[in-house]
Amino acid sequence: MAEKARVTESRKVWTTLITNTKYLSGLLTLDYSLKKQGSKYPLVALYTDAFPAEGHAALEARGIPKQRIEYLLPSKGKDYSNDPRFYDCWSKLTPFSLVEYERVVQLDSDMLVLQNMDELMEMELDGPELGGKGKRVFAAGHACVCNPLKKPHYPKDWVPENCAFTSQHSSPEIAQTTGPDPAVGPLGFMNGGLQVVNPSKTVYDLILAHMESEAAIDMDFADQSLLSDLFRGCWVPLPYIYNALKTLRWENVHAEIWRDDKVKNMHYILAPKPWDEMDEEGKNISKDPTHAWWVDFNNERLALEKKNGIMADGF
Template identity: 40%
Template sequence: MASNGNGVKQNGDAAENGDGWYDPTKIWTTLLTNRAYFGGLLVLHHSLRRHRSKYRLHVMVTRAVEEDTEYMEAFAAAGIPTIVVDKIEPAPRDGKINKGTWEKLAPWSFTQYERVVLLDSDQVILQNIDDMMEVEIPEGWIASTHACTCNPRKLPHYSKDWVPANCAFTAADQATGAPAAITAQSPNNHHLLNSGTVIVQPSEKQYEDLIHAMNTHPDVPNMIFFDQDLLAIVYRGRWKPLPYHYNALKPMRACHAGLWKDEDVKILHYILNKPWKSRKYDENDTIESTHGLWWDEFAKVEREWTESEDARKRELWRSVVVPVVAQE
């Protein structure tokens, strides 16, 4: 077990395992703060392995998760190394704290790696994505995909300027998927990113700048998307837009039908309702039919665990996975 000097403990290594050699200089990572997303993590991990990534997935877990010994045993049974991160949250404002997933900022401090790609555990990998580890990024920058600001569900707490005309994906190259360039003349929404996929080049200075902004920026108390909103502010003019293929938000299959091509999607992101909440979904619905891809991957995971010769692994499936994944 090692520490990187920022209150981060790491369990497991990035070397030889049953799936072959992993490059230890770069990693994928995702954050889990409770048991609810464990099914999602297993699918993310399995799909990365199935598409033969040469980089390993490490899951960031909070101190509360670390104390859940059965849960930590389940990570080990899955072959997923854990990185225990300290709580990250903004300084109180008027006695109130904007509680959220601020621990997603921790990878900026993982300076033992040349590159970290932050993923969300409600994603499934549909093609090999190792090319993300080679994307050229200027020093002090990050890379991510635009946020979709169409707001097709007309959610009232979203900004009033979240309409299709202002969405960066409307301005993308509809034939190739190439993202719209971000310029000084771009609509404000084009400066917004979705933190489901972020390429990070760890840096103590960048990490310190993020924490300083989190503790001092006047917009923080009212942020809805937490780390995502903060990244858009701190890296305004300093983030490289990636094609939607690397973070295809499932509603975009309908609201950006002219852009979306199933065969080009590399990472499918199940924002809003999660597939593991129900095994029933409308196979004829443009958006909900994508849940079938998640369940196909989950079926492979399920067989791997339930048919394992390891009795303890089968027990952990029943006690950790079954309670958080719909059984019908």
């Protein structure tokens, strides 16, 4: 794997995948939120060939660096017709291949940074020389396996008693600073929304080989399933505050551990997204109070762009 030229001077970057314009407002507001919180590191948009010209123009108008990547998809993958979003998720494995950077923190475009989290750029992980054989291959937050919406196509063992976050209900203060040990439940499943990675050709080759194995047909959650399976017991669990899945805040899910003032990075998983719940004037109409947080940031961004002479483009 030849080292490519970096699209930014920094050797440590945030990245986010973008394949279409449906998530573009999310990406732009994510970038704004990182800058608002004073991050020292740039966000790089990882785009695939399907990303349209108007999307490129929007990124260029705002000075957001972008880098082309290949669209990843296993040749014998699972049918995700019940959840088509997972087809795109395989490409979120790409940061492991970006060896032109020392550290990559992959973020989903439906995230909002509420506090500076540059410490993720400095946390200790295995070096590339270990080739995926150490105990700190990458860092991530846990998936919530409670299935609060009772989606019928989710695995039958996705129930609250198997969820790592349930183990912290009696110690909410610890939950703000420490991720549950993956061994506390039988699944040990990570969420792919935020991944802290030291890129490595050897690790990426392991990932590609596993993606093309017969195991791919049973990977219900694409990249998340692959990483949880391939590196079981070898990833660093982060506290929920770095990948604060919006459903954790709900009553009867994990409200016991949630603290609004501790959350560093909000993750608007599932539909609808905050940008789907705005009126024609850009005001929040969602009943979810966390959606109002995103709308406020988005409106701040749009006002600043107008002040700076960036032409309104609908994103």
